[in-house]
Amino acid sequence: MNEKPNIVFIILDSARADFFSCYGYDKKTTPNIDKIAKEGVLFKNAYAPSSWTGPSHTALFTGKYWSRIKIPYVNLGLSNQEKGKIEENFFKNNFVKILNNTGYETISYTINNILMKGKILNIFKKQEIDLANKCNLYIGQNVLEKPLKIPLLKSILTLRFKKAFFYANAIFKKLIIMASKKKANHKFLFGDRIGIKRYVKKLSSFKKPFFLFINSMGTHYEYQSKKRNFKNLGYEDYEEIYFDSRNKIGPLMYLVDENIPVSEKQVENTKKLYTASLNYVDEFVGKMYRELQKKGLLENTIFIIASDHGDEFYEKGIFGHAKTLNNGIIRIPLIIKFPDKFNIKGPYDDLASLIDVFPSIFGLLGIKHHETDGINLFKQKNKIIFAEHIMRFRSKKDELGICAINKDYKYMKMSDGSKRLFKNADFYEKNNIINKNKNIVDSFENEIKKIGLNEKCLGKTDFVMFDKSSLKKEMEGLGYL
Ligand SMILES: [Zn+2]
Numbered sequence: 077m078n079e080k081p082n083i084v085f086i087i088l089d090s091a092r093a094d095f096f097s098c099y100g101y102d103k104k105t106t107p108n109i110d111k112i113a114k115e116g117v118l119f120k121n122a123y124a125p126s127s128w129t130g131p132s133h134t135a136l137f138t139g140k141y142w143s144r145i146k147i148p149y150v151n152l153g154l155s156n157q158e159k160g161k162i163e164e165n166f167f168k169n170n171f172v173k174i175l176n177n178t179g180y181e182t183i184s185y186t187i188n189n190i191l192m193k194g195k196i197l198n199i200f201k202k203q204e205i206d207l208a209n210k211c212n213l214y215i216g217q218n219v220l221e222k223p224l225k226i227p228l229l230k231s232i233l234t235l236r237f238k239k240a241f242f243y244a245n246a247i248f249k250k251l252i253i254m255a256s257k258k259k260a261n262h263k264f265l266f267g268d269r270i271g272i273k274r275y276v277k278k279l280s281s282f283k284k285p286f287f288l289f290i291n292s293m294g295t296h297y298e299y300q301s302k303k304r305n306f307k308n309l310g311y312e313d314y315e316e317i318y319f320d321s322r323n324k325i326g327p328l329m330y331l332v333d334e335n336i337p338v339s340e341k342q343v344e345n346t347k348k349l350y351t352a353s354l355n356y357v358d359e360f361v362g363k364m365y366r367e368l369q370k371k372g373l374l375e376n377t378i379f380i381i382a383s384d385h386g387d388e389f390y391e392k393g394i395f396g397h398a399k400t401l402n403n404g405i406i407r408i409p410l411i412i413k414f415p416d417k418f419n420i421k422g423p424y425d426d427l428a429s430l431i432d433v434f435p436s437i438f439g440l441l442g443i444k445h446h447e448t449d450g451i452n453l454f455k456q457k458n459k460i461i462f463a464e465h466i467m468r469f470r471s472k473k474d475e476l477g478i479c480a481i482n483k484d485y486k487y488m489k490m491s492d493g494s495k496r497l498f499k500n501a502d503f504y505e506k507n508n509i510i511n512k513n514k515n516i517v518d519s520f521e522n523e524i525k526k527i528g529l530n531e532k533c534l535g536k537t538d539f540v541m542f543d544k545s546s547l548k549k550e551m552e553g554l555g556y557l
Pocket residue numbers: 089090128129130384385
């Protein structure tokens with residue numbers, strides 16, 4: 077047995093906390109994760125450091141808010157020299173590099189092409205990149221796991237052309253994947269039991285302790301699930317939602333500039349798709365956990381489940397993420413199951429940020445690291461944490477800004493000059509109490525000044541990542557189309 081514990085870190089992309097049953101959702105969306113949470117530490121008040129994948133992962137791997145690192149996931153108008161400096165700094169000061177130097181085998185696995193584009197996973201010794209990414213195609217699990225020709229014929233014969241189109245499109249994608257002879261990786265990502273077994277076997281062959289990082293796109297739109305997940309949650313309209321609604325919801329997720337009308341039913345269907353996808357990735361997490369247990373690896377593994385940000389469901393007139401700093405987007409699940417010898421269990425009530433995860437783990441393991449904005453949660457309490465949305469990603473309607481959160485309040489300072497203050501108990505941020513609480517606002521302002529975050533930190537926030545034609549291609553790559 078290795079002295080140093082292994083670390084398995086699963087980011088469920090776009091999974092917001094309040095839809096997990098262990099965070100109080102009224103349906104049993106995440107039974108496997110609930111069990112792990114009971115055996116480990118459930119961080120009740122965990123926040124993402126940013127509203128979207130790129131900046132959140134940068135902050136996770138460096139322990140610093142994105143504005144201090146500035147990896148240019150979008151066109152920030154930087155010169156090549158400036159970009160080079162930023163990358164050099166990132167590659168020098170990140171937790172994975174330290175694990176590499178401390179004798180860990182480090183492996184990352186994802187199909188998230190934002191992470192690929194930012195090159196940030198280059199810090200891992202090994203990268204498992206699946207083919208869908210290389211082809212710039214996003215493939216749902218249905219494409220590879222289900223027979224497709226028979227349902228295609230059936231849908232044509234019964235004149236259900238939308239469905240027929242879905243299957244024809246899927247067959248086309250599958251052919252491309254098969255032609256490349258590299259389909260096995262998908263199976264792992266989407267939770268196929270054989271894939272996980274194979275992968276865990278690979279992990280158990282390592283002579284060194286390992287750090288496995290997974291970014292699973294199952295909970296990212298287009299919300300992957302199977303019929304059984306709808307059944308598990310008591311939804312009866314699988315066909316309609318999975319095959320019909322799903323195609324209509326995509327444009328709502330990213331075309332926020334186009335004022336597409338939204339019905340209550342669309343909101344409900346989107347939530348059903350989303351919760352079913354949580355139930356689906358929960359199976360994958362459970363299988364991974366049990367397989368590590370079977371191979372005798374779990375007893376020396378720190379098992380971490382979190383997300384990089386959530387998604388909104390029209391609570392404030394938008395769907396998806398990367399647009400604002402509302403609680404639907406920045407309140408995330410964070411669960412850590414430690415090996416028994418650490419003797420750490422039970423819920424954690426104080427504030428936690430994704431940027432605290434590595435400083436906390438490294439603190440426990442006695443591994444030294446560079447200076448960070450995060451803290452060791454097992455030694456100190458957070459008085460205040462921050463989140464940023466200061467890099468316009470996809471919409472002119474983005475609400476750029478930063479927010480600061482203490483144990484009672486959340487203060488939002490937007491780049492258009494507007495300010496808001498909410499009680500943390502006001503989850504949906506309905507009651508802006510900014511006018512009655514000057515002292516609280518002043519103290520937040522002081523803290524923001526102290527840490528040096530700026531809601532206009534780049535001074536260049538007036539652009540959109542893609543023009544219309546490349547937007548379409550990019551959105552196809554991320555699964556929105
Ligand atoms: Zn993400």
